[in-house]
Amino acid sequence: MNPKILVFLLVASLQICSIAARTDIDDVAAVKALKGMWENTPPSWEGQDPCGDQWDGIKCINSRVNSIQLSSMGLKGQLSGYISDLQELQTIDLSYNKDLGGPLPTSIGSLKKLENLIMVGCGFFGPIPDSIGSLQQLVFFGQIPPSIGNLSQLFWLDLTDNKLEGPIPISTGTTPGLDMLIKTKHFHLGKNQLSGRIPPELFSSDMRLKHVLFDSNKLTGSIPSTLGLVQTLEVVRLDRNSLTGPVPSNLNKLTNVSDLFLSNNKLSGPLPNLTGMNILSYLDMSNNSFDASNFPPWISTLQSLTTLYWNKLRDRSQLIDLRNNLIAEYSPIPDKSKLK
Ligand SMILES: *[C@@H]1O[C@H](CO)[C@@H](O)[C@H](O)[C@H]1NC(C)=O
Ligand SMILES: *[C@@H]1O[C@H](CO)[C@@H](O)[C@H](O)[C@H]1NC(C)=O
Ligand SMILES: *[C@@H]1O[C@H](CO)[C@@H](O)[C@H](O)[C@H]1NC(C)=O
Ligand SMILES: *[C@@H]1O[C@H](CO)[C@@H](O)[C@H](O)[C@H]1NC(C)=O
Numbered sequence: 001m002n003p004k005i006l007v008f009l010l011v012a013s014l015q016i017c018s019i020a021a022r023t024d025i026d027d028v029a030a031v032k033a034l035k036g037m038w039e040n041t042p043p044s045w046e047g048q049d050p051c052g053d054q055w056d057g058i059k060c061i062n063s064r065v066n067s068i069q070l071s072s073m074g075l076k077g078q079l080s081g082y083i084s085d086l087q088e089l090q091t092i093d094l095s096y097n098k099d100l101g102g103p104l105p106t107s108i109g110s111l112k113k114l115e116n117l118i119m120v121g122c123g124f125f126g127p128i129p130d131s132i133g134s135l136q137q138l139v140f141f142g143q144i145p146p147s148i149g150n151l152s153q154l155f156w157l158d159l160t161d162n163k164l165e166g167p168i169p170i171s172t173g174t175t176p177g178l179d180m181l182i183k184t185k186h187f188h189l190g191k192n193q194l195s196g197r198i199p200p201e202l203f204s205s206d207m208r209l210k211h212v213l214f215d216s217n218k219l220t221g222s223i224p225s226t227l228g229l230v231q232t233l234e235v236v237r238l239d240r241n242s243l244t245g246p247v248p249s250n251l252n253k254l255t256n257v258s259d260l261f262l263s264n265n266k267l268s269g270p271l272p273n274l275t276g277m278n279i280l281s282y283l284d285m286s287n288n289s290f291d292a293s294n295f296p297p298w299i300s301t302l303q304s305l306t307t308l309y310w311n312k313l314r315d316r317s318q319l320i321d322l323r324n325n326l327i328a329e330y331s332p333i334p335d336k337s338k339l340k
Contacts, residue, residue, distance in 0.1 A: 023051040026085050027065045031058065033082035038100070040074045064088035071095045071118070078102035079124070084110045095142065096121035118142065144169055144189075149176030157181065158188040160213070167196035168214075182206045190215040190237060197221025198238075205229040215261060216240040223267075228253045237261040239284065247272035255279070263287050263309065271296050271310065278303060285310040 023031075031050045035041050042056035051060035057070040065086045076099040083092070084107035093116065094100055101123025108114070120142030140159060143166035148157065157178075168189070171177035178187070179202050187209060194217040203209075203226040212227070215237040222245030223238060233254050239261040246269030247262065259282040260274075267288040274280060275298040283302075286309040299308065 022063060023049050023060065023065070024063050027051075027063075027088075030080075030082045030085035031055075031065060033080045033085075034068075037077045037080045039076040042070075042073065061088065067091035067093075069093040070097070073097060075100045079105055079108075081105035081107045084108060087111065087113070089114055091116040091118075093118040094122055095119060098123060100124075120145070140164055143167070144178070144194075146171070146175050146177050149178055149180040152180065152183065154181055154184045156186040156188075157184055158186065159192065160188045161191040164189070164192040164194055166194065168194060168199060168202060170199045170201045178202060179204065183208060185209060185232075186211045186213075188213045189217070192217050194219060198224055198227075198243075200224035200226045203227050203230050205231070208232050210234045213237040214241065219243060222246070223248055223251075223262075225250055227251065230254070231256065233257050235259045239263040239265065241265050243267055245269070249273065252276045258282065258304070260284070273298050275301055280305055282307045283309070 028048060028050065035045055044053065044056045047053050050058045050065065051063055057068060058065055059067040066088055067090055069091060071093050075094065075097040079102065083105060089111050090113050092114065095118045098121060104124045117140065140162040142164065144159065144164055146169035149169065149171055169177040170179045185208055188211060190213045196219065198214065198219055198221065203224065207230045209230050210232055212233060213235065219241040221243065223243055225248035228248055228250030231254065234256050236254070236257055243265040244267065247267055249272070251272055252274045255276055255278060257277055258279050260280060261284045263284040263286045265288050267290060269291060271285065271290050280302050281304045283305060299305065
């Protein structure tokens, strides 16, 4: 081949490469703004082309920054609000940079493609921006940050269906915890991987909780009797965990509860006596290890009950729909007149 043509082809292909790799101009500015507020960024963070120069921790698709993964890098500083200019971002992992903190910028809520926001082990504080609620694909990983306990005005804590693991944090005197959220009305923590016991310190009579939804986790230990102190409760879901032991006898003090789910655990002892829970309408106690029992007589005193599941035999649940007089899989048949 003619050497001149070869040189030309080489130059042309180099140019094509660099054009393809050149980072979108807005993304360059945004990454530089992030860098400007951080110490200890990787040494490769030099120049004008994060995508083309393959800056450590930055991945790109078609010249747009798609992920920033800088876990455990010893980063120091705050998160720049310019992060929201990285409109193609799907993943932000800044976990375990303990000197990275400050308020989480509200603009993060405009990252429409963000799926993974991993900030465990960082020092971000202050209110979680409202805009986080608009991140439809957001998945929280790691442990529930104890600092949520500092959000004393929080009305609704909804972390349902994420990948949270570890314990439910309670305050220790030096660190905050969810027990401090005495104005909060909703604890929605269902469908995660939370483990450990439900801390008795979590609940107190000062609380104003309406919903405690802890279903589908990996919680163990017994149901704390302090739950019975939260008289404002209306819906309690502890189902689909590995809870053991007897149900605390003061649970029937929760007279405003309409829906109680205790099913799919390993609860034992006698069926709880729920006399007094006069607006209880839905009760599921099935698939536990309660003592075998006949139709509990107190059930007939629950005037609002429409649906009841419980097990006499392990792994076999019975349904009684009192409203429709439907009684399925129960033997012996209870005296229906008592159920009115
Ligand atoms: C929680 O608030 C207290 C008191 O305002 C403050 O000293 C502490 O640093 C905060 N903790 C976190 C983790 O934000
Ligand atoms: C129970 O519910 C009623 C009716 O909604 C309400 O007026 C009352 O304050 C509730 N009790 C508690 C302890 O929250
Ligand atoms: C019963 O509950 C256990 C958890 O305690 C669960 O693993 C099992 O799948 C449940 N069985 C049925 C039939 O739902
Ligand atoms: C259930 O509790 C009520 C009220 O505390 C009591 O009167 C009743 O005897 C108890 N029933 C059973 C079967 O223990």
